[in-house]
Amino acid sequence: MEELIEIGKRAKKAAGQLGNLNTEQKNKILMRVADLLEEQADAILKANEKDLEMGREMGLTGAIVDRLTLSRERISGIAGGLREIVQLDDPIGEIEEMKKRPNGLLIGKKRVPLGVVGVIYESRPNVTADVAGLCIKTGNVCVLRGGKEAFQSNNSIVKIFHEAIGGLGLDQHMVQLVQNTDRESAVAMMKLNDYLDILIPRGGAGLIKAVVQNSTVPVIETGVGNCHVYVDEAADREKAVAIVYNAKTHRPGVCNAAESLLIHRDVAESLLPLIGKALAEGGVEIRGDETTCRLIPGAVPATEEDWGTEYLDLVISSKVVGSVEEAVEHINHYGTMHSESIVTENYSHAQYFLDRVDAAAVYVNASTRFTDGFEFGYGAEIGISTQKLHARGPMGLRELTTNKYVIYGSGQIR
């Protein structure tokens, strides 16, 4: 697709400049964008209103409209996020493991930008500013392909980036928004190997699967979380109820929310009714195995499909297991390698769970809701990787970099 090849060429060119800016210069861009976002909030809200109008005509549902809607507060929040990125350490340029080899070569591993980062995302306009901000701080050019439903909002935000970048005499193409929001532009991005170094899909399971299946550009798979809480026979009762309740109800629509409860049969009789009561009060529908349905009034029978489902809603599946081994086996079979938690006071069970569960984040006695760049102390997040290559778990600034070996010689040959 012609538009994308043009974007790609301009991105490559801008990458040479952006990758060699120093931290001060990059921070200056971010501060300027933050100021302009607040100054021009009216224009952004006007653009957002256009998107919302069209969304209403298209019959978009409540949750999408909510994600799409901007307000003066949300815009201030976006600006505040950029100012926080300014405060973070710049990973670029650091040289690790510099060492002198026996032949006198001095070899170091220098942290450098990836180059050009592509992101395909859905309704949330704040992603536009978050991604562009993280990319600028790490010296990466970004190519943003947002959803049709947020196009006007995204465009108004990218215009502000252009104003800030251009105002500093730099190449505006370090941030580019794909103007074509048809399916074909997403497909074209997935084949843009000559210009993109990495492609990150952010959105629902359908989008992510399509990108993983079709992209020849290296992809970082993010976000799908069929997360479990396993309540062990040696669980502390109060912690068990609190953690299950929090992991499910604190924010049910996000990837680190729990979707499935596993509980040891020796404590099912005494604990499931308590957990069931708490969840019911939180408005949660419970889909359970036979024992769950017997012990929790109102629970409905689960099907095989339920064990593999990420509801992203006030629904949870529930199953009784015979041992921590069985719990781990169930999790490794049905889970999406995102976040998994055991509630137990038994040392060996805790260690077994930590060792054997194959996931980005494995918890003992804590809610799965903590898997998050901010909670982990990275100060920012471009997504949560559920794959094993390059990055696993919350991706901060460092995960937007790669290395380059720099070798200082004095005439060495082999």
Add this chain to the structure above:
Amino acid sequence: MEELIEIGKRAKKAAGQLGNLNTEQKNKILMRVADLLEEQADAILKANEKDLEMGREMGLTGAIVDRLTLSRERISGIAGGLREIVQLDDPIGEIEEMKKRPNGLLIGKKRVPLGVVGVIYESRPNVTADVAGLCIKTGNVCVLRGGKEAFQSNNSIVKIFHEAIGGLGLDQHMVQLVQNTDRESAVAMMKLNDYLDILIPRGGAGLIKAVVQNSTVPVIETGVGNCHVYVDEAADREKAVAIVYNAKTHRPGVCNAAESLLIHRDVAESLLPLIGKALAEGGVEIRGDETTCRLIPGAVPATEEDWGTEYLDLVISSKVVGSVEEAVEHINHYGTMHSESIVTENYSHAQYFLDRVDAAAVYVNASTRFTDGFEFGYGAEIGISTQKLHARGPMGLRELTTNKYVIYGSGQIR
């Protein structure tokens, strides 16, 4: 393809066991394999002879036959390689950046195996043992899909792994060789997302491109090296001649050999004849631009295609440039981001080259031939990554691992 799904299932199962062996147990396997390789060298050589016979019938050429041929010495070399892997530190289990968050959560980044590593490779049977050895040491199950031409040799080596693993009472399926060597088995491997965590192609540019284009399993792109040596106006004359000669002729068939010479116009008149003479004595064909052809007797005119070609042979392209900037631009345009070298005594030119060339390894005053796991001090190498994701440059043990966040809580909820 049925065979691969079976292999995949067995691999997943074996991964649970192998990933939790301690270093001593893994080393025991490797030592036993090394001993058996030497004890059973006759059987391996017999199998190798079968491959060679069939190769001769198929009319394989000299270089492939050479890579395919085993000898008692080569087998000892393979065994020695495994014993060296035993000596290396085991990266698995190490926990990095363990920190206490303000809410009391103790969060650490634990180094864990990738899981199941697939490798598609061509004629060299030593790759079978090297890859299996590196994978066992890092707790990874490997699925090996070697070339048809080396099948008997590969099979005899894998049998020895099975004997060693089985003899220790462990699951032999931690090392598996795909029995079908048709194209379809390679294609099936590229779609084996449910069982493979990573796929590494090792071989010629054609194989690597096919895997990158068609695999839905995350790929690490390796090996293609269109490497340059740039002789700057401020180059030391002796170093320039020695480095160009070494980078081109030391081992022309490997990926870190130089394929292209760039030289500043101010030193072309005085240096090109010297370099040309040395290369000619080394039997190197020179394909040059106009100035090169004028200054080096016997040089033939280069075409546009030459600038982008990895010859892997005693051929080099040669071009005169006007500045270090032009050299860098040429390299970033035609190079494959592998290994690039500048010969100069000028500090600013050296720094500019190091900063601006976009490659896995960038050298000042040294031969490109040093890009290698052993030369870099890693003691082993599974390939040289030319992509930016996950690993860039020589990949050692650490690059066969990923991380898992382990979080110790005491009832934390959000």
